[in-house]
Amino acid sequence: MATVRRIKLGSQGLEVSAQGLGCFGMTGGYGPPMPEPDLIGLIHGAVESGITLFDTADVYGHFANEVLLGKLKTNKNRSLVVKGCRRMAHAPPEDGNNGRRGRLADTRESSQLFVLEFQRISNMILFADCLSTSLTKLDTTEVQALKGGWRERVELATKFGIIYENRRAEMRGDLEVRGDPAYVRAACEASLKRLDAHCIDLYYQHRIDTRVPIEIVMGELKKLVEEGKIKELGIGIVAYSPLGQGFFGSGAKMAENLANDDLRKRLPRFQLENIEHNKTVFEWVNEMAARKGCTPAQLALAWVHHQGYDVCPIPGTTKIENLKQNIGALCVKLTPEEMAKLERFADAVKGDRCWVQAPTWKNSDTPPLLSSWKSDQ
Numbered sequence: 001m002a003t004v005r006r007i008k009l010g011s012q013g014l015e016v017s018a019q020g021l022g023c024f025g026m027t028g029g030y031g032p033p034m035p036e037p038d039l040i041g042l043i044h045g046a047v048e049s050g051i052t053l054f055d056t057a058d059v060y061g062h063f064a065n066e067v068l069l070g071k072l073k074t075n076k077n078r079s080l081v082v083k084g085c086r087r088m089a090h091a092p093p094e095d096g097n098n099g100r101r102g103r104l105a106d107t108r109e110s111s112q113l114f115v116l117e118f119q120r121i122s123n124m125i126l127f128a129d130c131l132s133t134s135l136t137k138l139d140t141t142e143v144q145a146l147k148g149g150w151r152e153r154v155e156l157a158t159k160f161g162i163i164y165e166n167r168r169a170e171m172r173g174d175l176e177v178r179g180d181p182a183y184v185r186a187a188c189e190a191s192l193k194r195l196d197a198h199c200i201d202l203y204y205q206h207r208i209d210t211r212v213p214i215e216i217v218m219g220e221l222k223k224l225v226e227e228g229k230i231k232e233l234g235i236g237i238v239a240y241s242p243l244g245q246g247f248f249g250s251g252a253k254m255a256e257n258l259a260n261d262d263l264r265k266r267l268p269r270f271q272l273e274n275i276e277h278n279k280t281v282f283e284w285v286n287e288m289a290a291r292k293g294c295t296p297a298q299l300a301l302a303w304v305h306h307q308g309y310d311v312c313p314i315p316g317t318t319k320i321e322n323l324k325q326n327i328g329a330l331c332v333k334l335t336p337e338e339m340a341k342l343e344r345f346a347d348a349v350k351g352d353r354c355w356v357q358a359p360t361w362k363n364s365d366t367p368p369l370l371s372s373w374k375s376d377q
Contacts, residue, residue, distance in 0.1 A: 002330040004050030007309055010236030014202065016155045018305065018330060020053030021046050021323070022240060022316030027061025027068060030246070031259040034318045039068060045320050047153055049327055055238065055314045057159035057206055058191050066158060070195030156195060157202035157238070160187035161209065177359060179209030181220040188224050201231045202238075208364035215369045239304050241353065242313040244269075248300040249322065251286070252279040269351030277350045284345050294332050297322075301329030303342050 005018045021043075027033045043054070056065045160183075163176040191200060203224075205217060224230045245264050246254050255270040264270055269278060282296065289299040297315075304313040315326045334342070354360055367373060 001049065001324055002327050004327060004330065007312060009202070009238070009310060009312055010234035012232045012234035014155070014232055014234065014236065016053040016202075016312055017051050018309075018312060019051060019301070019327065020055055020157070020238070020312055020314035021051050022314040023054055023056045023065055023069065024060050025316045025318055027064040028261070029060065029263050031262045033061065033064070036068065039318065042318065042320055042323065043069070044150070046323055047150060049323065051323070051327070052154045053157060053202075053238075053312060053314065054154055055157045055240070057162070057204075058187060058194075059159070059162045059164060059206065062164070063194055066191055066194035069156065070197055151197065155201040156197060157204065158191050158195065158200055159204040159206035160184060160191070161206040175207075175359075177207045177209050179205060179212045179217040181216060184217060184220045185224065188229055192229060199228055199231055202236070203230045204238075207359050208366060210359075210364060210366055211373065212366060213369045213373055214366045216373065237308075237311045239307075239311055239313040241316075242304045243297050243300055243315050245353070247278070247282065248285065248296045251282040251296075252276075266355050267351070267353065268355070269349060269353060271351060274351035277348075281345055281348050285342070288338070288341070292332065292338075294328070295325060297325065298329040298332050299342070301326060302332035302334055303339065305330065305332075306334050306339060 006015050007018045008014070009016050024030070026039050026042075046054075054069055056069055058066060060066070061068075161177055161179055163178060188200065188203065192198070203221065205221075208214070209217070221230060222233060225233050243249055245267065247269075252275055255264070255275050258265045258270070268274060285296045285299060289296045292299065294302070301313055301315060304311060317323050317326065
């Protein structure tokens with residue numbers, strides 16, 4: 001298996017593995033959640049393989065994803081993890097990889113007088129946290145994911161800013177976006193609690209609240225950095241869904257076999273009017289991969305790695321075989337001609353990667369700092 005090199009992410013020198021692990025699919029989102037012992041085995045297997053950047057968010061699995069990484073159960077014994085890893089390592093490879101594209105980790109200075117609002121939001125988030133934990137009925141006989149010295153070996157990245165009322169709202173894409181200082185602080189405190197951590201290594205603004213000047217949001221984040229709750233200030237490129245939400249893992253058959261509760265079912269590029277065309281694009285990639293002696297997924301990841309040594313892709317998976325295969329992408333070398341060809345393939349894809357109403361960088365402008373925005377809004 002390839003050696004996973006270390007890279008500097010952003011301008012402040014945060015060091016991470018050159019490839020991370022996107023955790024979104026572990027607790028639902030892309031179909032039903034996987035059994036927790038298997039996921040624990042995957043997490044430990046990733047660390048042992050050199051993958052140290054784990055990417056989660058408060059909204060993933062409605063808090064359950066952070067709980068999985070940080071506060072999973074009592075420490076019974078480590079043999080369960082070893083057994084879980086062995087069982088997964090000998091399982092036949094299956095289709096499906098998840099993950100992709102960029103987010104920014106930033107921060108900066110702001111206003112006051114939001115104590116009551118902060119307390120109210122904190123109570124709401126912590127109540128939802130308790131509710132989520134009780135609903136998932138975590139079995140207290142298993143081992144922890146990142147306990148017993150494992151936490152010191154990894155970098156945890158999480159996010160704030162998206163609120164879904166419930167799973168049905170998530171499936172509809174009916175979300176609320178918040179970035180006011182009271183919410184930012186409450187969300188950070190709640191994530192620290194769920195992750196059972198003193199500090200978040202990388203904290204993203206998941207979506208931009210276009211009602212709040214970005215300087216206000218960054219100001220509150222800067223305070224959290226100064227308080228030691230976020231590791232550092234800076235900007236880095238983390239490429240999420242680098243395998244096209246699993247498309248480069250198995251091609252069009254992935255889109256044809258999506259479960260009803262899989263969020264990808266409503267993505268434009270996986271709709272009937274686009275999938276037949278995109279199947280051709282996959283075949284182009286597959287042909288080039290065969291000539292290079294790698295898989296289409298490895299070729300897609302190699303393209304991301306060749307964007308620069310400060311770019312970190314975070315392909316997601318729930319299978320140890322896929323994890324090992326993804327790491328193999330670090331050995332794939334591309335010529336300038338091959339890079340240009342892959343660019344042309346990418347330009348040929350039909351359908352957006354987000355649903356129509358989804359907030360993206362295209363509609364994320366915020367009001368100027370000297371605007372009518374006030375902290376009590």
